Amino acid sequence: MNISNLFCPNDKTLSRDTKKTGANIFCLHRVNYIIMAIAFALILLGFILMAGPSCTMNEFNPDVFSLRRSVLAPSLSFLGYLLMVVGIMYQHDFVRRK
Numbered sequence: 001m002n003i004s005n006l007f008c009p010n011d012k013t014l015s016r017d018t019k020k021t022g023a024n025i026f027c028l029h030r031v032n033y034i035i036m037a038i039a040f041a042l043i044l045l046g047f048i049l050m051a052g053p054s055c056t057m058n059e060f061n062p063d064v065f066s067l068r069r070s071v072l073a074p075s076l077s078f079l080g081y082l083l084m085v086v087g088i089m090y091q092h093d094f095v096r097r098k
Helices: 016-021 030-050 067-089
Strands: none
Touching: 030 067
């Protein structure tokens, strides 16, 4: 058994029922794209929360070390990246067994 067939089945691995009905076979399904869209939104929100004014040579800005920019925003971005991996690897009852 080829491991690539688990993720993106080809014509040889499909059942006769699937070939008769002409079902669309894609590696990723609608659920995967929804999870990946949510992950992308989390990553984008994390980067937006990290944005702000920086310190200059003449003036120190204490907002650089705020809770939002140093803890919350990187955590949201990291969770978004993890959710992106989950969205790519999630299998939704489309693996066919012989």
